[in-house]
Amino acid sequence: MGTKQVGTAVITAAGFGTRFLPISKAVPKEMLPLVDKPVIQYAVEQAVEAGITRVVLVTSRGKGMMEDYFGPHPELERTLEERQSPKLAELQRIASLAEVVSVRQQYPQGLGHAVLTAKPAVGDEPFVVLLPDEILLGSPSPTRQLLDASARLGGSVIGVGRVAREDVSRYGIASGEPVDERTLRLGRVVEKPPVAEAPSDLAIFGPYVFNPAIFDALEHIEPGAGGELQLTDAIALLAQSEPVFAHRFEGHRHDAGTPFGLLTTAVELALERPDYAPQVRAWLTALTGRLAGDTPPAAR
Ligand code: G1P
Secondary structure (H helix, E strand, O other), X not given: OOOOOOOEEEEEOOOOOHHHOOHHHOOOHHHOEEOOEEHHHHHHHHHHHOOOOEEEEEEOOXXXXXXXXXXXXXXXXXXXXXXXXXXXXXXXXXHOOOEEEEEEOOOOOOHHHHHHHOHHHHOOOOEEEEOOOEEEEOOOOHHHHHHHHXXXXXXXEEEEEEOOHHHHHHOEEEEEEEEEOOEEEEEEEEEOOOHHHOOOOXXXXXXXXXXXXXHHHHHHOOOOHHHOOOHHHHHHHHHHHOXXXXXXXXXXXXXXXOHHHHHHHHHHHHHOOOXXXXXXXXXXXXXXXXXXXXXXXXXX
């Protein structure tokens, strides 16, 4: 038992981000802002909070700016120093969060393939996978909670949460035998099932804590949903040979994977920030009043 220490997190950031076109033609969706931080920073910070020291970004063509973002920028830092800017410390903190390396997925072949691309960089060790679209907040961080669950249960553990029945077809869906109030031993797991065929309402959000055996499973699966190599299918295969658990972590989840989700997530996060909350609150109050005023009296 005790706490589990894992050194490496894999963050998959290779997709085209078609839901965000046209902006994602030029800017990786993982670099879109949530107030003043890019989406991907939440995943990196969450990994670091859980004691992870090395981050492997799985990227693709045109996404090099992510690596730059997590590295130093000496000229800019010098200028900020001269101006005695309070932003300097923040920039230096970001550049020293973790050792950030990247591997390139040459062709888009699915999330499973993206994770497999990271195999040489991970080695034969347990590791964590984080999906940057999923903004997962908690104290301790969801990654820490999952690592603790993995230490307690012994095995791979995936982070799940309940979703509305009509949304199940957007996620990997897990079901199995309850181990405790928040944990299942995985029985079935399916990628994006039709509502009528979903085994439960428990959606995979990550983080995932994997034994390296997941790589063998990834090497043995066939293309699944959408014709892509699905991580969910490799998890189903792994669960046939060793116990895999699904754990409902405590905390909040925001979906930054669609333009509307990004918008609402940004507002929610701004409301948590002392430097923005008063302004945003005042604006929301005025906006709500304005919208209520627009409603014709008969419809009230
Ligand atoms: C991916 C995974 C899916 C998971 C989802 C969470 O799907 O394949 O199992 O539930 O992320 O956001 P995607 O959203 O990349 O289609």
